[in-house]
Amino acid sequence: MRRVQIFDTTLRDGEQSPGISLSVEEKVEIAHQLARLKVDVIEAGFPITSEGDFEAVSRIAAEVRGPAVAGLARVKFPDIERAWEAVKWAGKPRIHTFVGTSDLHIEYQMRSSREQVVKEAAEAVRFAKSLAPDVEFSPMDATRTEIGYLSEVVAAAVEAGADVINIADTVGYTTPAEFAALLKELQQRVPELKERTLSVHCHDDLGMAVANTLAGVEAGATQVEVAVNGIGERAGNASLEEVVMALATRKDFYGVEVGVDTRQLANTSRMVSNMTGYEVPPNKAVVGRNAFAHESGIHQDGVLKDRRTFEIMVPQDIGLDGNNIFLGKHSGRHALKEAFEELGYHLEGDALNRAFRQFKEIADNKAVTAADLEAIAVDQVGSFEGKFELSHFRVVAASDRQSRAAVTISHAENGTYEAEAEGEGPVDAVFKAIDAATGIKGRLKEFRIDAVTGGKDALGEVRVRVEFEGEECSGRGLSQDVVEAAARAYVRAANVYVANRSGARVTQEAI
Numbered sequence: 001m002r003r004v005q006i007f008d009t010t011l012r013d014g015e016q017s018p019g020i021s022l023s024v025e026e027k028v029e030i031a032h033q034l035a036r037l038k039v040d041v042i043e044a045g046f047p048i049t050s051e052g053d054f055e056a057v058s059r060i061a062a063e064v065r066g067p068a069v070a071g072l073a074r075v076k077f078p079d080i081e082r083a084w085e086a087v088k089w090a091g092k093p094r095i096h097t098f099v100g101t102s103d104l105h106i107e108y109q110m111r112s113s114r115e116q117v118v119k120e121a122a123e124a125v126r127f128a129k130s131l132a133p134d135v136e137f138s139p140m141d142a143t144r145t146e147i148g149y150l151s152e153v154v155a156a157a158v159e160a161g162a163d164v165i166n167i168a169d170t171v172g173y174t175t176p177a178e179f180a181a182l183l184k185e186l187q188q189r190v191p192e193l194k195e196r197t198l199s200v201h202c203h204d205d206l207g208m209a210v211a212n213t214l215a216g217v218e219a220g221a222t223q224v225e226v227a228v229n230g231i232g233e234r235a236g237n238a239s240l241e242e243v244v245m246a247l248a249t250r251k252d253f254y255g256v257e258v259g260v261d262t263r264q265l266a267n268t269s270r271m272v273s274n275m276t277g278y279e280v281p282p283n284k285a286v287v288g289r290n291a292f293a294h295e296s297g298i299h300q301d302g303v304l305k306d307r308r309t310f311e312i313m314v315p316q317d318i319g320l321d322g323n324n325i326f327l328g329k330h331s332g333r334h335a336l337k338e339a340f341e342e343l344g345y346h347l348e349g350d351a352l353n354r355a356f357r358q359f360k361e362i363a364d365n366k367a368v369t370a371a372d373l374e375a376i377a378v379d380q381v382g383s384f385e386g387k388f389e390l391s392h393f394r395v396v397a398a399s400d401r402q403s404r405a406a407v408t409i410s411h412a413e414n415g416t417y418e419a420e421a422e423g424e425g426p427v428d429a430v431f432k433a434i435d436a437a438t439g440i441k442g443r444l445k446e447f448r449i450d451a452v453t454g455g456k457d458a459l460g461e462v463r464v465r466v467e468f469e470g471e472e473c474s475g476r477g478l479s480q481d482v483v484e485a486a487a488r489a490y491v492r493a494a495n496v497y498v499a500n501r502s503g504a505r506v507t508q509e510a511i
């Protein structure tokens with residue numbers, strides 16, 4: 001049976017979603033989970049774009065074993081060299097180079113010509129192939145590229161040594177039937193494609209990314225580029241879990257195999273959602289919380305008699321068989337570490353110790369759920385611990401006057417600072433008191449609060465984006481007290497600013 005390779009681009013195209021900015025630690029953690037999920041390729045980033053991206057791709061290449069690790073590069077030699085420097089540590093390194101091939105892209109973005117682009121594409125592939133054993137080439141905006149020219153570019157890339165040709169529906173423009181016809185014609189025009197991997201990369205602008213990807217498989221593609229929870233540029237990429245479960249559930253129809261361990265899908269989806277702050281809609285296919293919930297009487301009746309009447313997949317298939325995590329205030333570090341592992345997180349050393357303290361504080365007040373543990377893990381994996389720490393705060397809030405807050409902030413080297421302030425509500429008052437204590441004035445740009453679980457005793461998770469002297473920094477805080485969660489998030493953002501100002505480089509947390 002034909003095997004379809006799963007190329008995951010959560011950490012590259014997925015991270016291009018507006019507002020998502022993962023730290024290096026978070027990317028490495030997600031990459032480990034993708035390896036557990038057994039994807040075939042992890043596109044870990046676009047190394048030339050920043051020091052942070054370069055570091056993330058290099059670390060993933062060096063630390064994560066199993067999948068191939070790809071780095072993106074324009075058809076520019078410096079991009080390709082940088083991508084190679086980052087991926088070369090991988091067991092299976094890949095350089096992925098791309099260029100716009102539609103007349104729109106050539107004329108208006110590249111300000112170039114068809115002749116020049118085909119030449120640069122071939123040179124780039126040849127150069128990449130001189131460095132890496134595995135090279136992928138993508139004609140960007142392929143679905144709006146005239147087929148004759150698309151075939152010419154693809155043939156040139158194949159001739160130059162490309163191992164994988166990835167046909168990108170960059171702006172989510174095509175339809176399933178049209179895409180299948182395009183791929184078939186391309187294979188006829190470039191027969192050498194038979195000896196290469198044909199890949200598809202679809203965007204969801206018209207809500208057809210998954211349908212187009214599956215049409216690609218029907219038309220002969222043996223690699224699909226997807227992202228967890230369908231995140232990605234604009235409306236996102238084809239969702240990994242939907243494509244995988246469609247291929248697995250309808251194996252009878254598609255006649256292909258995938259190597260993914262589908263029982264890791266739910267964990268992976270939650271991890272990506274928690275770390276990116278992009279929530280999964282309740283009615284989302286496969287991983288939405290209602291995907292296996294039956295509301296109406298007739299459906300419930302059917303499922304009670306035989307699940308197959310209204311369910312085409314079972315929750316266990318995606319790892320929703322309930323976990324066996326029972327942790328309470330008497331649990332120790334080993335049990336906590338084990339529980340984190342079960343949820344897909346690897347915490348050690350200081351991060352585990354901080355998580356353990358946080359866990360004990362919570363367990364003293366409430367029953368700790370798997371969702372609480374995930375929130376604690378995310379809080380520790382992605383957090384940057386700087387010099388300032390919130391030691392204590394007090395706030396008085398009333399509906400008929402300004403709120404008043406007092407904070408004590410400790411500094412790793414300079415002792416403690418205390419300050420008081422008034423504000424429009426308790427959060428504003430605490431933020432102003434923190435400004436006064438640290439001596440750094442921040443301007444709140446974004447504030448988000450989420451309850452980790454239901455119930456009055458739920459943990460509150462606050463994400464802030466704050467501008468300090470023209471520089472925007474993010475922070476995240478977790479506590480049963482939402483004002484405390486907000487204060488912790490704000491102090492973390494201030495720590496990022498202080499570290500950046502002093503020359504240390506901190507890759508920002510996502511808000």
Ligand SMILES: CC(=O)SCCNC(=O)CCNC(=O)[C@H](O)C(C)(C)COP(=O)(O)OP(=O)(O)OC[C@H]1O[C@@H](n2cnc3c(N)ncnc32)[C@H](O)[C@@H]1OP(=O)(O)O
Nearest residue numbers: 013016046048049074075076098099100109110140170233
């Ligand atoms: C469809 C996709 O997902 S493509 C990937 C998108 N991802 C990103 O853009 C990642 C984040 N990007 C960045 O950090 C920056 O854009 C960088 C570092 C890549 C480049 O920054 P800058 O050098 O300042 O260029 P800027 O982004 O303003 O413009 C892009 C330039 O690359 C050119 N370009 C775009 N794609 C390609 C390509 N595939 N190959 C060669 N050149 C390209 C453009 O024509 C433009 O060139 P110009 O400066 O001569 O006009």
Ligand SMILES: CC(C)C(=O)C(=O)O
Nearest residue numbers: 098138140141168170
């Ligand atoms: C880099 C390419 C493959 C891309 O993301 C796109 O065209 O959408």
Ligand SMILES: [Mg+2]
Nearest residue numbers: 013170201233
């Ligand atoms: Mg894309």
